[in-house]
Amino acid sequence: MDDETPGILTTADKKWLRNEIEYKNRQTEFQRREDIRDRVASAMQDFELLIELWSKEERQKAMDEIDTTKSASDMIEFLYLSLNEPAQDADQMTDETAVDQALAFRRSLSDGIRNAKERLGNTPDTVLIDSNTELFETPSKNDLKRAIDTDQWRDANDYVRGAIGVPDDEVIDKDEAASNYHMELHLAIERELYSRRQGSNTDISRHDDYVGSTGLFSNKNDS
Numbered sequence: 001m002d003d004e005t006p007g008i009l010t011t012a013d014k015k016w017l018r019n020e021i022e023y024k025n026r027q028t029e030f031q032r033r034e035d036i037r038d039r040v041a042s043a044m045q046d047f048e049l050l051i052e053l054w055s056k057e058e059r060q061k062a063m064d065e066i067d068t069t070k071s072a073s074d075m076i077e078f079l080y081l082s083l084n085e086p087a088q089d090a091d092q093m094t095d096e097t098a099v100d101q102a103l104a105f106r107r108s109l110s111d112g113i114r115n116a117k118e119r120l121g122n123t124p125d126t127v128l129i130d131s132n133t134e135l136f137e138t139p140s141k142n143d144l145k146r147a148i149d150t151d152q153w154r155d156a157n158d159y160v161r162g163a164i165g166v167p168d169d170e171v172i173d174k175d176e177a178a179s180n181y182h183m184e185l186h187l188a189i190e191r192e193l194y195s196r197r198q199g200s201n202t203d204i205s206r207h208d209d210y211v212g213s214t215g216l217f218s219n220k221n222d223s
Contacts, residue, residue: 008043009036051119080105090139090147094181099188102136106193109135126200138185145178153177 013036015021016029023029050059083105086092092101110127117123129135139147148156156177161170172180 008039084137087137088139090143093139094147094152098185099192102138102189103192106135125202128197128200136189141178141182144181145174148174148177148181156180
């Protein structure tokens with residue numbers, strides 16, 4: 001498909017993003033930025049209608065016009081960044097919503113796969129995502145140290161003093177409090193994932209257990 005064909009981005013949007021045009025009027029640049037933001041948000045909401053009302057035939061015709069693997073990869077990358085960038089913001093990750101924020105992408109991926117398989121007539125009870133890397137992001141310990149407020153620091157000290165064998169006047173500094181919070185956040189995420197696995201009525205399918213070949217397909221390594 002021609003790069004000049006308008007999609008979410010107009011031709012002018014693309015030129016501005018590539019720094020091929022420059023606006024002397026700050027208000028014009030502000031408007032361009034706002035227009036792109038609004039169209040992206042609106043387009044993402046349009047996928048619900050495309051799923052519900054667009055025919056399979058039209059969907060596949062659209063796929064024939066693009067490099068589907070590259071475009072799908074770009075979409076997943078965009079969503080991963082969009083859903084995980086807030087999870088790297090320590091200011092948004094020091095309250096009770098931290099685990100939900102960290103798992104937003106993973107849950108969306110799982111729910112999306114499950115909903116699609118339901119439409120295709122193969123409905124799993126729960127979609128478990130098996131990965132060799134963490135599908136979530138968290139703030140660094142240094143960022144958490146900056147974000148932890150006085151009350152949270154006090155709570156961290158109260159928690160430590162409540163441990164067996166710890167003196168009542170024990171005091172931990174913010175570095176240790178941030179380190180403890182970082183560890184607790186990861187443990188809370190892993191507990192949530194463990195609970196999801198335990199609640200599933202099917203185990204993760206180990207497709208790599210099938211190492212033989214019928215000779216029908218040539219072997220190739222997927223990158």
